[in-house]
Amino acid sequence: MFALVDCNNFYASCERVFNPALIGRPVVVLSNNDGCFIARSEEAKALGLPMGGPAFKYRELLRKHRVSVLSANFTLYGDMSSRVMATLGELAPEIEVYSIDEAFLDISGFTSFDPPRYATHIGATVRRHTGIPVSIGIGPTKTLAKAANRLAKKDPRYKGVCMLSSPDEIRKALAILRVGDIWGIGRQWARLLEAGNIRTALDFSIASEPWVRKHLHITGARIQQELNGRSCLPLEQVRAPKQTICTSRSFGRTVTLPDEMRQAVGTFAGACSRKLRKEGSLASMVTVFICTSPFNKPAEKYWGTKTVALHIPSDDTIALVRAAERAFGAIWREGFGYKKAGVIVSGLEPAASAAPCLTLFDTPDHAANKRQQRLMEAMDSLNCRYGSGTIRVAAENAEAWRPNQTMLSPRCTTAWEEIITIRT
DNA sequence: TCTGGGGTCCTAGGACCC
């Protein structure tokens, strides 16, 4: 049996832990640049504020109902997430951290416990340790645990814990769920299935297997198997190393000057190199993209992208910034108003594989490489101790394009100097 | 006026090898 523990309205709940005045009131958290809703309290959902809705279109509604509107504080949410996961790790031996606010637990071995009772205990413990409310779904496959979780969230009679185990319980639950509510069935596939008169999760579970295999491929076939109680998706306790790492941002204002764009690209390349070092990986390719707003008129739209290879796989800030600048030079076009840019590093390999990959014409300078590595270590430890951005390369500069964050809450769990700003 | 960021997997097709 699997249990899926999912934090309720996670970002909104994090904000409430440190600002109790938000409890019982509508709260929304905005995406970077204060663009869209990415979390809503129950009260905000009840007002009809949709997930992903652009905030500016709902300004009047937000004002009228005195909704608390907050900029995303990912530092806070990331730290709260690790506290929730640490608590779960103490309560179940096998855990897969699936996302910032969700974890699967393998509870197959818990034969002497009553699963729903133990789940209630897990929920209460997480609440006591972190202040975050959770819902828990239990089922014989991950997909059914997800479905159970959805019911636990939607129907208050479950009191936050729902278990689907007998074939009869499963059938009744699947009859309630719409096909688009199934984990792994997105908008496109839901539309395709509904056109074929497959409307509920139950319809999908008994649909023709060859038809599902043909139109939804192996991915859809697995989902169908899982709904029928045959587990295809194992618990993944060890996260596989990342294959790509991306840093991108929308800008707080339109950027037109090449130097300002170059600084944005340099900053993102620097962020990617830090992520690489944290991951313990080296990149062999660097991709830069720059673009105008997708909502511009067609004549004012531009989307430029360029990938360059590195001579030697690297996690070095200076090497990556140089490569990114080279790519940027190839795609910059004068005369557009840019709204977003990003850097993607790929062709990743473990840094620990030691034997550095040499190119035919390079003479490796081991002493210089060693110095460079120590420079990065020194930068990382200074930024770790005195706060990120304490030391950076000159190409990293956020002055011109810095995203808007007009309603940012304090980083209560990670920055001493921000604790005092808590209001009640 | 204002619309997020970071990932994965799968398939199809093309270029290439012997």
Next chain:
DNA sequence: TCTGGGGTCCTAGGACCC
């Protein structure tokens, strides 16, 4: 006029997740 069989690697595009 007719033109094999068995592979790999890479990329683009489309779907999905949070």
